[in-house]
Each structure stands twice: as structure tokens, then as C-alpha cells.
Amino acid sequence: MRKNWHHILNTLFPIGLLAFLAVLFSMMGKKEISTSEKRKLTAFPALNWQTWTDGSFTRTLEDYIADHFAYREDIIAGTDGIKNAFGIARKSNEGKFIAIKKKKASIKTKKTTLVIDSNYTVALDTGAELLLTNGVFIYDSCSYQFFGGNSYSSARYANMYNAVVEHLPKHIKYYAVLVPSSTEFNLPPATYRYKANSETKGIHYIYSGLNEKIGKADVYNHMKAHRKEYLFFKTDHHWTARGAYYAYEAFCEIADISPLTLGQMSSKFVGGPFLGSLYQLTHDPTLKANPDRLEIFDIPFNGAKAYYKFDANQTQWTPTKIVYKNGEFGIGYGVFLGLDYPVMRIDGPQKNGRRLFILKESYANAFVPFLVPHFEQIFVADVRYFPYKIDKFIEEYNINEFLMMNQLVMANNPYTPQKVLNMLKGKQ
Amino acid sequence: MVFASLVFLLFFFPLSLLFNWLHGNINYKNIVLVLFSLIFYAWGEPVWVFLLLFTTLVDFTMARLIEKNENHWRAKMYLGISVFFSLGILVVFKYSGFLCGIFTDITGYSVKAPNLALPIGISFYTFQSLSYILDVYRGQVSAQKKYLNYLLFISLFHQLVAGPIVRYSDIAQEIEKRSATWADISYGVNRFAWGLFKKVFFANTAGTLVAKYLEGDLGALSISEAIMGIFLFAIQLYYDFSGYSDMAIGMGRMLGFHYLENFNFPYIAKSIKEFWTRWHISLGSFLRDYLFTPIAFNKRHWGKWGVMYALLITFALSGLWHGASWNFIFWGLYFAVLIILEEWFLNRIFKFMGSWLSHVYLILAVFFSYPLFYFTDFQKLKQYFFILFSGSHPWQKTGFTSDLLEHIYWMIAAIIFLTPLGKKMGVYLIQKLSNKPAIIGLANTIASITFLLIAIALLVAKSFNPFLYFRF
Numbered sequence: 027m028r029k030n031w032h033h034i035l036n037t038l039f040p041i042g043l044l045a046f047l048a049v050l051f052s053m054m055g056k057k058e059i060s061t062s063e064k065r066k067l068t069a070f071p072a073l074n075w076q077t078w079t080d081g082s083f084t085r086t087l088e089d090y091i092a093d094h095f096a097y098r099e100d101i102i103a104g105t106d107g108i109k110n111a112f113g114i115a116r117k118s119n120e121g122k123f124i125a126i127k128k129k130k131a132s133i134k135t136k137k138t139t140l141v142i143d144s145n146y147t148v149a150l151d152t153g154a155e156l157l158l159t160n161g162v163f164i165y166d167s168c169s170y171q172f173f174g175g176n177s178y179s180s181a182r183y184a185n186m187y188n189a190v191v192e193h194l195p196k197h198i199k200y201y202a203v204l205v206p207s208s209t210e211f212n213l214p215p216a217t218y219r220y221k222a223n224s225e226t227k228g229i230h231y232i233y234s235g236l237n238e239k240i241g242k243a244d245v246y247n248h249m250k251a252h253r254k255e256y257l258f259f260k261t262d263h264h265w266t267a268r269g270a271y272y273a274y275e276a277f278c279e280i281a282d283i284s285p286l287t288l289g290q291m292s293s294k295f296v297g298g299p300f301l302g303s304l305y306q307l308t309h310d311p312t313l314k315a316n317p318d319r320l321e322i323f324d325i326p327f328n329g330a331k332a333y334y335k336f337d338a339n340q341t342q343w344t345p346t347k348i349v350y351k352n353g354e355f356g357i358g359y360g361v362f363l364g365l366d367y368p369v370m371r372i373d374g375p376q377k378n379g380r381r382l383f384i385l386k387e388s389y390a391n392a393f394v395p396f397l398v399p400h401f402e403q404i405f406v407a408d409v410r411y412f413p414y415k416i417d418k419f420i421e422e423y424n425i426n427e428f429l430m431m432n433q434l435v436m437a438n439n440p441y442t443p444q445k446v447l448n449m450l451k452g453k454q
Numbered sequence: 455m456v457f458a459s460l461v462f463l464l465f466f467f468p469l470s471l472l473f474n475w476l477h478g479n480i481n482y483k484n485i486v487l488v489l490f491s492l493i494f495y496a497w498g499e500p501v502w503v504f505l506l507l508f509t510t511l512v513d514f515t516m517a518r519l520i521e522k523n524e525n526h527w528r529a530k531m532y533l534g535i536s537v538f539f540s541l542g543i544l545v546v547f548k549y550s551g552f553l554c555g556i557f558t559d560i561t562g563y564s565v566k567a568p569n570l571a572l573p574i575g576i577s578f579y580t581f582q583s584l585s586y587i588l589d590v591y592r593g594q595v596s597a598q599k600k601y602l603n604y605l606l607f608i609s610l611f612h613q614l615v616a617g618p619i620v621r622y623s624d625i626a627q628e629i630e631k632r633s634a635t636w637a638d639i640s641y642g643v644n645r646f647a648w649g650l651f652k653k654v655f656f657a658n659t660a661g662t663l664v665a666k667y668l669e670g671d672l673g674a675l676s677i678s679e680a681i682m683g684i685f686l687f688a689i690q691l692y693y694d695f696s697g698y699s700d701m702a703i704g705m706g707r708m709l710g711f712h713y714l715e716n717f718n719f720p721y722i723a724k725s726i727k728e729f730w731t732r733w734h735i736s737l738g739s740f741l742r743d744y745l746f747t748p749i750a751f752n753k754r755h756w757g758k759w760g761v762m763y764a765l766l767i768t769f770a771l772s773g774l775w776h777g778a779s780w781n782f783i784f785w786g787l788y789f790a791v792l793i794i795l796e797e798w799f800l801n802r803i804f805k806f807m808g809s810w811l812s813h814v815y816l817i818l819a820v821f822f823s824y825p826l827f828y829f830t831d832f833q834k835l836k837q838y839f840f841i842l843f844s845g846s847h848p849w850q851k852t853g854f855t856s857d858l859l860e861h862i863y864w865m866i867a868a869i870i871f872l873t874p875l876g877k878k879m880g881v882y883l884i885q886k887l888s889n890k891p892a893i894i895g896l897a898n899t900i901a902s903i904t905f906l907l908i909a910i911a912l913l914v915a916k917s918f919n920p921f922l923y924f925r926f
Contacts, residue, residue, distance in 0.1 A: 032895020033640035040643050040902040041468060047910065048464040063918065084455070084497050091460040092917035105915040108908060112659075112864035116856035125666070309918075 050096040057094070062306050067093040106309045115311060121218045124308045125161040162308050163209075165218060167316035168260040169304035170209045172222035175438030177231050184235030186443035187430055191237045193450050194417055194428065200240040203277055203431040204229045205265070205389050208258035211250065228434050241280035248276040259318045262302020264359045267293075267321055270392035277393075281427070283400050291323045297357030320357055322349060323395075328375035330398045334367035338413040343371055348395050362391040368411035369419075372404040382427040383420060385409055385446065389433040409436075409445050415452030455497035456615070457701045458653045460913055463906075466494065467705075470611075474709055480631060484606050487709070494611035495575070502573035505543070506609060512539055513583045514604040517590045517597040524593070533591045537584065544580045547572055552778035575615040577775055579608050581740055586622040588744055595623045603629050612705045616698040618716035618736035625711055632710030642708035644902050649700025651905035652693045654912045656868050660690035663861065668828065672837045676851040680841045682858070684824045689868050691824070692721070695734065721872050724812035725801065726792040726819055737775070741768050765790045776827070781835065785826040792819055 060067055071077060071086035078084075095101065116122060163170040191200055206225040213222075226246055233242045249257055249272045257269035265273075271288065278285035299317035333343030350361045363370060366388050381403040384390055387410065394406055405423060407416075409432075420428070436442050455462050470490045474483055496503040516536035523529040545553070551567040558564050586607070589595040598604040606629060613620050634642070667675065667683030675683070699716035706713045720733035730738045746768040753760030766787060773786025792800075804812035829835040841847045858865075870876055887893050 030636040032891055032898070033636035035895055036640040036899045036902060037636065037643055039899050040647060040906055041471060043903055043906060044463055045468045048468065051464060079500050081498055081500070084461070088459055088461050089917065091464070092914050095460070095914045095917075098914055098917075101911045102915045102918050105911050108911070113858075113860040113862040116860060120853070120856055122853070122856070 047096070051091065051094065054094075054096045060093075060099075062099060064303075064306075102309075106311070110311050121163060121165040121213075122310075123161050123163050124310065162304050162310075163213075163218065164308065164310050164312060165213060167312045168208070168212065169263075169308065169310070169313055170213055171207060171263060171304075171435065172209060173207065173225050173228060173435055173438070174223055175228045175434065176223060179438035179440070180228055180231030181235055182440070182443050183432075183437045184232050186446055187240065188235075188237045190416075190428075190430070190446060190450065191239055194420060197426060198420070199281075199427045200237070201243065201277065201280055201427070201429040202233065202236055202240050203243040203245060203273060203393075203429060204232060204437055205273060205431070205433045206246050206249070207263075207433065207435065208265075210246070211253045211257070225434050228438065232437060243273065243276040243280050245273045245276045248272040256321065259302050259359070260316055261300075261305040261313045261318050262359055263304050264302070264389065265392060267323055267362070267392045267395075270389075271323065271396060273393055274396035277397075277429075278400075286325070286396070286399065288323075291325055293321050293323045295319045295321050296351060296361075300357045302358060318358075320361060322351060322361065325349075325395050325398065326375075327395075327398050330375050331373045332363075333371045333373075334364075335369050335371075335413075337368065346370065348372060348398060359388070359391065363394060363406065366391070366408045366411065367406075368408055368413050370404075370406040371423075372398055372401075372406070374398050374401045374404060376400060376402050378402055380427060381405070381423060381425045382429060383407065383423075383425045384429045384431060385412070385416075386429075386431045387433065387436050387442070389436070390431045393431065409442055409449075412449055414449070416446075416449040418452075455494050455611075457698065458650060458658075458909070458913065460910070461497075463650075463910060463913075466490070471708065483632075483709075484602060484629070487611075488602060488606050488609060491606070491609040491611040491614065495609060495614060499571075499574050502571075502576075505573055506579070507605070509540065509543060509579075509583065510605050510608045511601065512536065513587055513608075514598065514601050517587055517604075518599075520587070520590050521597040529591060533587060536587045540580050540583050540587075544576060546570070547576055549774075549778045578617050578619055579614060581619050581737075581775075582608055582621070585619070585740060585744065589621070589623060595626060598622075598626075598629075610706075610711075612702040612711070613713065616695070616702070617734070618699050618702060618713055619740050620713055620736070621740075624714060628711050634708060634710040638710065639708045640898065642704040642706070644898055645704030645707065646701050647704075647902040647905040647909075649697045649702075649704060650909045652697030652700060652871075654909040656864075656871070657690050657694035657697055658912065659861075659864060660686045660693065660868070664690055668838075672834060672841065675841050676848045676854065677841060678850045678854055680838060680847075682854075684821060684828065687824050687828055688721075688821065689872070691827075692717070692872060693868070719872065719874050721817065721820065722813070722874065723816050724804065724809055725796050725816060726789050727796060729816060729820065730789065730793075737772070741772055745771065762794055765793055769793075777830070779830045781826050781830050781832070785823055788823055788826060 057067060058069075059065070068086060068089040070090055071083045073083050077086075092098075161172075163172060187200075187202065206229065209222050210225040229246060236242065249269060252268075252272055255268055256266055257272070258265050275285050277283075297320055299319060301314060301317050305313040305317075327348060330348065332346050332348045334346045335343060346364055346367070348363065350364050372394070376399070378401075380401045382397065382401050383405045384394065385407050386394075387408065390406065394404065397404060403423070405419075405425065407419075419425075430446075432442060455466065457463075457467075470486075473486045473490070477483070492503055492506075495506060513536050516532045516539075519532040520529045520536075523532065546568070547570050550570070554565045554567040586595070586604075590597045598607070607620075607622055607625065608614075610620075664683055664686045667679050667686070672680075696717040703713050703715070714736065716735050718732040718735065720729050723729040723732050746764050749767055750761050750764035753763055756763065769786035769790035770783050771786070772789075773782040773784065776782045776785070800815070804815065825835055825838050829838060884894055
């Protein structure tokens with residue numbers, strides 16, 4: 027025994043480690059959702075003859091164990107350290123494209139044609155173009171996404187918005203706000219920006235195809251004038267509140283509103299440094315070393331109240347906040363409007379009869395708070411989750427202004443027009 | 455099931471050891487091992503476990519009949535039935551699509567192959583059963599009397615899916631009687647942990663990089679990227695295959711089985727002939743004993759032409775064993791031609807010029823074999839060589855050097871362990887510390903645990919799958 031002790035040690039410890047990890051996995055509670063990955067974790071697979079014989083039980087079980095492994099997120103962070111030790115980090119001013127695996131990420135849309143009414147037929151062809159290159163570009167410790175939209179996808183979006191205008195009551199005033207990404211402003215054109223399609227052209231394509239009744243906000247030029255400011259997060263795919271402010275200025279020009287100046291609102295950075303969505307996607311060490319800060323403006327809401335509904339069966343509006351300054355949703359882009367609720371209602375301080383409906387995705391979340399002082403009511407509908415037939419909703423709340431706001435990539439995505447057209451038909 | 459999976463590492467493997475060690479009776483141990491092996495096989499391929507049971511039953515019966523009819527014409531008949539049956543099943547499942555394609559190409563009549571999934575490990579266990587039946591026929595081993603023991607030999611999960619191809623004679627005695635000392639188990643643990651680390655840390659990482667270079671648009675590759683892609687594929691293939699063999703050898707040793715080595719640093723060989731005595735040794739020796747030698751003997755009246763003929767046949771079939779596609783056949787023939795050239799004149803040049811030239815030759819020869827192995831599509835293969843030799847592609851593109859530097863330490867480690875340098879350093883340290891077994895023991899334990907933890911962490915990290923927007 028004494029002679030063999032080191033062999034015994036070398037048997038019991040490694041095998042014991044595996045057994046210990048198995049016990050730990052079995053004992054620990056299982057989460058349903060990974061907030062850092064923004065997805066549902068794999069559920070324990072159903073075991074029956076079908077799932078056993080087709081092998082789906084065993085495949086899913088492996089995913090289940092990996093997804094619910096004890097201290098999984100810490101382990102993943104640890105493996106970043108291992109991978110970073112593989113070699114010498116590149117210089118920060120040298121661009122790097124990080125491909126993102128597509129597993130379970132693709133939006134399933136069929137090649138189809140949707141007929142809205144006899145006048146408008148919108149073709150949806152998902153395979154026709156590359157809207158967003160499948161990865162993240164890192165340059166100078168900042169993350170970028172390359173735009174891949176083209177005239178075809180632009181026309182599709184414009185046709186969709188024109189169909190909406192034709193479909194809804196004539197008295198409504200319409201606005202379009204299209205937002206470019208940081209790629210257009212911050213990447214050196216000669217070396218890297220040329221790899222993406224031009225976003226200014228993309229905006230021009232869409233605006234030139236829109237019905238003349240629709241007011242078009244020149245967000246690009248308003249932001250360009252302030253391009254050296256902190257307009258976009260470095261580690262997140264969203265813009266900052268400051269970036270949203272310049273879009274608000276552009277919107278005010280077409281909406282007959284006198285905008286609040288930056289001098290009228292104080293601002294402060296809240297919470298500590300944070301790492302955003304594109305860091306979570308890439309785990310790039312240069313992003314980690316260059317975290318973001320969150321700037322919040324003190325907008326005069328003057329007693330405005332916000333509410334939300336999660337689904338069409340919800341009869342009462344649930345109170346919520348416009349800006350979660352105390353970080354109830356964590357420090358990050360989530361402070362603006364809290365979440366992407368299916369629909370929000372904000373009762374503003376004005377009694378001017380202006381009731382605005384905004385059809386949006388998350389880019390509008392930092393933008394909407396600036397509008398609150400100017401409207402009697404604002405309805406904020408998320409294009410992904412809005413559960414109502416759009417014309418009924420507009421009629422019910424006596425809405426008289428309509429804003430469609432999208433980041434350019436989302437505008438060119440086949441998913442957005444399809445969802446909006448479904449809303450017109452009352453389908454989800 | 456595969457070894458480099460969390461189900462295997464956390465549950466299957468520790469439980470299989472636990473149940474094995476619960477009782478010392480050999481029959482109990484064999485029953486436990488067979489049960490675990492069948493579960494292992496049925497894990498991913500539940501239907502094909504019946505095929506495995508059926509083929510083993512046929513071969514077991516034929517071997518008994520061969521032995522009973524020794525030196526009688528019936529023995530040859532039973533051998534023929536068994537060989538025809540084993541190879542027939544292999545052909546139906548693995549080669550029917552390929553053969554139907556050839557038939558269609560030649561005759562113009564479209565013949566559809568049956569749409570059958572390939573049962574895992576079929577190439578390995580078919581060769582194991584062939585070696586058994588041929589050895590019984592030649593009188594080199596006695597036929598196994600118990601079906602359970604024969605089933606254990608074929609289905610043993612250590613080597614069922616990725617080798618090594620274990621011969622019955624190698625483990626016949628250990629099936630009947632075996633024991634594992636603490637030293638054996640400890641060695642097995644180290645070997646298993648190292649094999650797992652090779653697979654997950656080196657092979658999987660190399661695989662990701664290979665895909666980056668060779669799976670995208672080949673037309674956009676620079677020459678250096680094309681070279682790097684195949685260089686990394688050479689790393690991936692070695693670590694993947696030898697990692698699995700290490701794990702099999704380690705697991706066998708923990709239970710008292712002594713499987714023969716399957717890899718012996720093949721990239722340090724000085725000729726292709728030597729390479730094939732170092733690379734997948736169990737396959738090479740199988741082909742030598744059951745294919746090359748009988749053919750060469752049969753054609754001995756042809757002189758050196760008979761040897762060449764045997765070489766070409768053996769290597770063509772070796773290629774075909776690796777995959778049912780023409781590229782694999784050409785891959786095999788490529789090696790046969792090089793061995794013939796070596797015997798003809800190359801060896802004399804190397805002898806004259808020194809061993810450095812033979813090393814360079816081997817590396818280049820093996821490097822140029824891998825595009826044949828990697829690209830099953832001949833258009834892509836052509837495109838790949840066009841990139842290398844047409845002169846129309848740039849030598850290097852922006853960012854390549856940075857890509858290389860980002861993996862430089864990993865690559866240096868991978869290259870070191872392709873050679874015996876790491877092993878020699880380990881042996882040197884053990885000799886130096888031979889009077890301090892405590893330190894050696896502790897270092898072994900730390901190394902095993904480190905390898906296991908890193909491999910498991912990387913397997914868990916593979917599940918990281920973030921989205922920009924919530925996707926519930």
C-alpha cells in the first residue's frame with residue numbers, strides 16, 4: 027500500500043473528479059434561461075421509443091448537460107483565458123473578423139409572396155441577399171457589424187411601409203427614421219469600411235422608394251456632425267442615448283417639434299463599466315479591456331406615466347418606467363424602456379392631442395424618452411412581438427401620427443417587413 | 455457515444471469503472487463490460503446494435519465450425535461464408551452508394567443505392583472479426599468457446615468506434631483472465647487524460663482553424679492560407695486519431711487489457727514506408743498480414759512486379775477503407791507509388807544526401823497527400839492545387855500573420871508533441887526524480903486533473919451560443 031500510494035492517488039483523484047462533477051451537475055438547480063446568451067437553455071429531452079431510436083434523445087441530452095453544467099458561465103469565461111493564451115494578441119488597430127456560428131440562429135422564413143390587398147404585393151425572398159455578414163468585426167477595441175443590404179432589400183422595406191400607409195387611415199401623419207450603424211462613421215473607409223455595403227446608400231434607396239406622405243428624418247447627417255462624440259457603444263450593437271439624441275433632433279425637423287437642446291438636460295454616467303452584446307457574442311479580449319459606460323440624460327418627463335402589455339389577452343395596462351435609472355434590468359442598454367415589451371403606452375405631459383404610434387425594434391428604446399415631453403400619448407410597439415391587428419389598435423386609441431423606426435440592418439432583414447405585413451392582416 | 459463528450463466523461467466512464475471494480479469474478483466483469491459496450495453502441499445507433507449482435511453471432515458460429523472441421527474442405531467453406539458475410543455487410547452499408555455511382559457512370563443506367571446510415575465503427579469491427587476468423591482458419595488462435603466472450607472482443611467500447619484494430623490473439627488471454635494493478639490503473643488514467651486533451655485541445659482547435667481556411671470560398675484563399683489549412687489538417691488528423699487511440703489504450707489498461715500501440719510519432723519518419731509503420735499501426739499490420747503478404751506470396755513468380763502489384767492493391771484498398779470515394783483510393787495509390795519510388799532510387803539518394811533530406815521529403819510527401827484525403831470533391835481538389843501552383847493567387851493576405859501569431863504558442867506546443875521531444879523530456883524528468891516517487895506521483899495527478907479539467911471546460915464552452923436578440 028505504501029509503495030503504491032501515488033498510483034492510488036493518481037487513480038482516485040482524477041476519477042473522483044469526474045464523479046464529483048457528475049454529482050454536482052445532478053444536485054445543482056437548473057436555470058431555464060441564459061441572460062448572457064439571450065436564449066432558452068436546452069430542456070431535458072423526452073425519452074420515448076421515437077426519441078431513442080432516432081437518436082434525438084441522446085443528442086439533446088448532451089446539449090442539456092453542457093447547458094446546465096455547474097458554474098457554466100464561469101467555465102466559459104475561463105476558456106476565454108485559455109484561448110487568449112494560445113498566442114500573441116493582435117494590435118488593436120488591426121481589424122479582425124470573428125465569424126459567429128449560426129447554430130439555431132437563423133430566422134425561418136419561407137420564400138413566399140404576401141398579398142396585402144389587390145394593390146400591393148410584396149415578395150419576400152430570404153435567400154436573395156446577405157443582410158448582415160455572419161460575424162462581428164473588431165477594430166481598435168470596438169465592435170462593428172457589416173451591413174449587407176442592397177436595392178432589393180431596400181425596395182422590400184419601402185414597399186412594406188407604403189402598404190402600411192395605404193392600409194391605414196388617411197388623416198395619419200407618417201414618419202420614417204432609419205438609423206445607420208457605427209461602421210458608417212468610425213471604420214477607416216480605405217482599409218475596412220469598404221467591406222460593408224454603404225449604409226448611406228441603403229438609407230437613400232429606402233427613402234427614395236417611400237410614399238411622399240412619409241416624412242424622412244435625416245439621421246445620418248445629424249449624427250455625422252457629431253461623429254467624434256460617444257454615439258455608439260463599443261461592445262454592444264446599440265447606440266448610446268447621445269446617439270439617439272441626434273436622431274431625435276432629426277425627427278423633430280420633420281415632426282414640427284422644437285427639440286430640447288442638450289443644454290436643457292443634464293447628463294450623467296450611471297453604474298460601472300459594462301460589456302455589451304457584441305462582447306457576449308465574441309468574448310474578444312480587446313473589447314473586454316475597453317468596456318462601455320452608460321450615459322443618461324435628465325429629460326423633463328413632467329409626470330409622464332408608462333405602462334405595458336405583454337399579450338392581447340391582457341386587459342389592464344401594467345405600470346412600468348421610461349428609464350430604469352437604478353439598474354433594475356442591469357446596467358446596459360436595458361435601462362431604456364426596460365425591455366422590448368410587445369406594446370407600451372406612455373401618457374405624456376402635453377395635452378396637445380398628439381398621439382404617436384411607433385413601430386420599432388430595440389434601437390428606438392434610447393430614442394423614445396426624448397419624445398415624451400412633446401406628445402399627449404405615445405404607443406411603442408415592438409415589431410417582433412406586437413400582438414394586435416394594427417389598424418384596429420390605431421382606431422381604438424385614436425392615434426394620429428405613425429413613426430416607423432429601424433436600424434438599417436433590421437430594415438433590410440426579410441423578417442421585419444414580413445412581421446409588419448402580418449400585423450396588417452392581424453396575424454402574429 | 456464518443457469519448458470526448460460530457461455524457462461519457464461524467465456518467466458512462468466512471469460508472470463503467472465502478473461496476474467493473476465491484477466484483478473480482480471474470481465472468482461478472484465480462485458481462486458488465488458487454489452490457490456497457492452495448493449501451494455505448496446503442497447510445498447513438500440504437501438500431502445497429504442488432505446488426506452487431508447478429509454479425510458477431512455468425513462469425514462466432516463459423517469460427518467454431520472451422521475449428522471443428524480443421525483440415526477439411528468444409529473449413530474453407532465456412533471461412534468463405536464468414537468472410538463473404540462480413541465484407542458483404544461492409545460493402546452494403548459503406549460502399550453501395552459508391553459502387554452504384556460507378557455502375558451508373560459506366561453503363562449509363564441509373565441505379566439508386568439503398569439509403570442506409572453507416573453504422574458507427576463498422577470498418578473497425580469488421581476488420582477485427584476478419585482477423586479473428588482468418589487466424590482461427592490458419593490455426594494461429596483457438597476459436598472462442600463462449601459467445602459472450604467473443605461479443606466482448608468485438609464490442610468492447612474502448613476500441614469499437616475508432617480503433618485500434620485489436621487482434622483476438624492480442625487479448626484472448628485477457629478476456630479469460632486479467633487483472634489491473636494500481637500502477638496499471640494509474641498509467642491508464644494518465645494515458646486517457648492525455649488522449650482526451652489531445653483530442654479536445656489540439657484536434658478540435660485545429661479543426662476550427664481548418665474549417666476557417668478550407669471550408670469557405672477557396673477562390674479567395676492566399677497561398678499561405680491554403681498551406682496553413684492543410685498543415686493544420688495534418689495536426690488535426692494526428693491528434694484526433696492518436697488521441698482516441700490513447701484513450702482506448704488507457705481505458706483498457708485500467709481494466710487489465712493491454713492493447714498494442716497505434717501511433718509512434720509518424721511525422722518523424724524518414725520514408726513513406728516507415729511512416730506506415732508509425733501511423734495507424736494496427737491497420738498497417740492488418741493489411742500487411744492479411745492482404746499484402748498473401749498477395750505478394752501468391753504472385754511471387756512475378757518477382758518485384760508481384761511486390762509492386764501487392765503494394766498497389768493493398769494501398770488502394772487501404773484508401774478505400776478510409777472512405778467510399780475515389781479520392782481515398784488515389785490517396786492510397788499515391789503512397790504505394792512513393793514506396794515503389796523509394797525502393798527504386800529515392801532511398802539511395804537519401805542515403806547519399808543525409809537524413810535531413812529524407813525528413814524534408816517525408817513532410818512534403820505527407821503534406822501533399824492530405825488535400826487528396828480532405829477534398830472528396832475533385833473540383834475543389836483541383837482548385838486547391840490551382841491556388842498553390844498557378845501563381846494567380848497572392849502569397850499572403852492582410853491579417854494572416856496576425857492570425858498565425860494569435861495561435862503561435864498553441865501551434866508550437868502542437869508541433870512539439872508531434873515529435874518524441876515531449877515524451878523524451880518526461881522520461882528524462884522521471885529518471886532524474888526516480889528517487890522521489892512522491893513528486894512523480896503528484897506531478898502525474900496534477901497533469902491528469904489539469905488535462906481533464908481543460909478538456910471538460912472546452913467541451914462545456916462549445917455549448918456557448920449567444921444571440922443578439924432574445925430568442926425564447
